[in-house]
Amino acid sequence: MTAAPVAAAAVRAAGISRAYGDRTVLHELDLEIHRGEFVALIGKSGCGKTTLLRALAGIDAVDGGTLRTPDVSTVVFQEHRLLPWWKVWRNVAIGLPRASARARAQSALEEVGLGTHADAWPVTLSGGEAQRVALARALVREPELLLLDEPFAALDALTRIRMHGLVRDLIARHRPAVLLVTHDVDEAILLADRVLTMREGRIAAAHPVDGTARTRGSAAFAALRTELLAELGVVEP
Numbered sequence: 001m002t003a004a005p006v007a008a009a010a011v012r013a014a015g016i017s018r019a020y021g022d023r024t025v026l027h028e029l030d031l032e033i034h035r036g037e038f039v040a041l042i043g044k045s046g047c048g049k050t051t052l053l054r055a056l057a058g059i060d061a062v063d064g065g066t067l068r069t070p071d072v073s074t075v076v077f078q079e080h081r082l083l084p085w086w087k088v089w090r091n092v093a094i095g096l097p098r099a100s101a102r103a104r105a106q107s108a109l110e111e112v113g114l115g116t117h118a119d120a121w122p123v124t125l126s127g128g129e130a131q132r133v134a135l136a137r138a139l140v141r142e143p144e145l146l147l148l149d150e151p152f153a154a155l156d157a158l159t160r161i162r163m164h165g166l167v168r169d170l171i172a173r174h175r176p177a178v179l180l181v182t183h184d185v186d187e188a189i190l191l192a193d194r195v196l197t198m199r200e201g202r203i204a205a206a207h208p209v210d211g212t213a214r215t216r217g218s219a220a221f222a223a224l225r226t227e228l229l230a231e232l233g234v235v236e237p
């Protein structure tokens with residue numbers, strides 16, 4: 001028997017592997033995310049980020065290794081995935097006990113600034129509003145693990161900046177463990193406590209984010225950004 005898992009870990013993956021046919025996408029990968037910790041994962045296209053997130057979400061099984069995740073984990077995807085035939089509040093309330101569903105959905109919508117949109121139809125929402133509803137739907141169940149798969153990638157730059165502020169506030173209040181998969185290095189630095197780079201199905205390096213680096217334009221921000229881009233093999237013009 002190995003030692004008992006670290007109590008503070010919300011997620012613990014040890015040597016997990018996943019293959020599609022003869023193509024191995026996760027190579028004996030190790031990952032720990034602590035309770036209340038915000039981890040961002042960046043890496044080149046095809047390195048296995050979404051595969052890892054889907055494994056943590058329990059959407060896909062792993063072929064080998066051990067994976068421990070909390071009972072309640074929720075996912076926000078790049079596209080909002082709201083059901084068009086249900087009003088906004090019912091989309092948020094999916095899976096909640098009936099008696100409290102409406103009130104809990106309303107309060108979650110208020111948290112994302114959409115309290116007046118409870119009876120709207122999803123089709124009437126802007127892209128940013130729809131993603132805020134998706135966030136409300138993910139947080140209303142008080143997940144211990146929140147998985148974010150490029151949730152801001154399809155939004156315009158200004159909306160994305162506003163969403164960063166909102167997500168920071170929501171996370172500070174709810175304190176789930178978070179894994180954010182993103183292509184946006186700036187976003188990773190601004191939001192995460194720790195940025196992981198992934199290469200060929202493994203975690204290549206971990207970079208703790210110093211508080212001063214969270215200010216865009218600070219020297220610490222620029223230095224970490226340069227380091228991460230170099231690790232990803234990106235040379236800026």
Ligand SMILES: Nc1ncnc2c1ncn2[C@@H]1O[C@H](COP(=O)(O)OP(=O)(O)OP(=O)(O)O)[C@@H](O)[C@H]1O
Pocket residue numbers: 020025043044045046047048049050051052
């Ligand atoms: N269902 C599948 N069947 C076969 N191959 C797959 C499947 N899903 C993913 N792959 C392959 O696994 C590899 C990793 O895919 P994954 O989506 O995890 O990468 P990613 O790092 O998230 O990429 P991106 O940044 O482009 O979203 C890719 O080569 C992809 O083609």
